[in-house]
Amino acid sequence: MARTHLGQAYVGSAGPTTFDCSGLVQYVHRQLGMIIPRTTWLQAPASRPIAKSAAMTGDIIFLDDGSHVGIYVGTGR
Numbered sequence: 001m002a003r004t005h006l007g008q009a010y011v012g013s014a015g016p017t018t019f020d021c022s023g024l025v026q027y028v029h030r031q032l033g034m035i036i037p038r039t040t041w042l043q044a045p046a047s048r049p050i051a052k053s054a055a056m057t058g059d060i061i062f063l064d065d066g067s068h069v070g071i072y073v074g075t076g077r
């Protein structure tokens with residue numbers, strides 16, 4: 001689901017055609033029937049931390065001291 005949006009412009013939006021980081025994460029999870037908060041600052045405290053070594057494809061990851069969010073695609077990316 002998220003892979004179909006790779007390479008799209010980063011725009012302050014929640015989709016469905018343009019996204020910012022937290023908007024994409026929220027949109028993809030909503031398509032899968034999961035309701036999560038809209039912003040990175042609300043998504044982080046609503047998440048359960050795991051070790052980096054335990055990350056699986058599709059996990060939400062927080063970067064840049066928590067100011068940016070993405071979806072783990074596997075193999076360290």
